[in-house]
Amino acid sequence: MFRRKLTALDYHNPNGFDCKDETDFRNCVVWLEDQKIRHYKIEERGNLRNIPSSEWPAAFHQYLQDVGAPFSAQERPEALDWLLGLAVRYEYGDNVDKYRNCQQLTASKEGDKRGDHLINLDSDSPDFKAGVSALANILKVQRHDDYLLMLKAVRILIQERLSPEAIAKANQAKEGIPVPLDKHILGFDTGDASLNEAAQILRLLHIEELRQLQTRINEAIVAVQAVVADPKTDHRLGKVGR
Template sequence: MFRRKLQALDYHNPAGFNCKDETEFRNFIVWLEDQKIRHYKIEERGNLRNIHSSEWPRHYDKYVQDVNAPFKAEERQETIDWLLGLAVRLEYGDNASKYQNAKPLGTENSKPSEPLINLDVSNPDFKAGVTALANLLQIQRHDDYLVMLKAIRILVQERLSPEAIAKSNSSKEGLPVTLDKHVLGFDTGDAVLNDAARILRLLHVEELRQLQTKINEAIVAVQAIIADPKTDHRLGKVGR
């Protein structure tokens, strides 16, 4: 099941790779990290390279978590497939110049197609990628991966677009506040304590405003999904 990805990565034995062989599996993980993924610095790879150590499974489990794999280390086949997909994407990124001017066969005169028209939602790489993004962005998981992908798109547009980031990073100068103009509603008998209470009340009001903003953003995101003509909100799921 891994043969095509192993071939794409120039693995020395793509046809005979046996992930159930513990020694071969451990050597494979070391090769994948050393040659393709390179998540750790060279000096940090010692624990993985020590494949004969009784502590190796624990270090492998940490490695799986460190690369943000959406599977547990004991889910060996799923994790290997995800790591291979990550390695292929990184390999393409490292060698992008090879493909910059390449055109798929038969596309010379074709018009740009819909970006997701050929998307295979049953592909394990697609599911793993969407799950990893959802975990990274702290988006609640959903049985329908397209719904999760749509929620990710909305969040990226609202929070991570260049315009949103620029707006977030723009400096905001605070307006001077005259505390004695804000009615406290009670008197502590101490002018300093009164001012402190006014400041706390102003901070609380600002927190409420921020909370309302987040609630509004959540409502917009939900409405965007419900407004999709493919969504049957009466059934609580997306129509296929």
């Protein structure tokens, strides 16, 4: 119950501390006041420091009142836990830069671990395979013998096409750019001005379709290169190595 807070406070024996042991309990309270809380002035700590005294319980009762604890001296575990929490808050306030740097380092390490979260999945689990297959069917992702690779494809699709940013971008109305037909030479003459204009429009639409097709081809090439570049992929066999 107290070990984590005692460890955080650098208490000398967090694992061996016994709240039910009278000497351990009193020593811990005095240590918290002397080292972390420091509510009393040094000369005011005499009664609390007199651990063997029969008057110590009364001094402890007064101490709880002075620090504003919501628990009585009879509620020892709760009172001690509250004092530990108070000490932790004071410790953080005295070393805010130190703990902030530690939190940032921990967050960075956790971020690195999250980046590799797929590595720890059991790709042979029936539940895993069923879940990935269901996702692939919903998103119309091509089936593959390697379910982990399929899951990566699902993740890429969701990130690039179904993220809030991608959806917002797709929903934006695209304003057309006026195209002067007289600037585009048809290359032949039908003998009818209206037919010539219609042929120019069809040709421009065809060019736009070719551009979109080329974009999809480029995306496919990039996707294939990414798979081939994966060190787990044996492209000679057309399979992903395990």
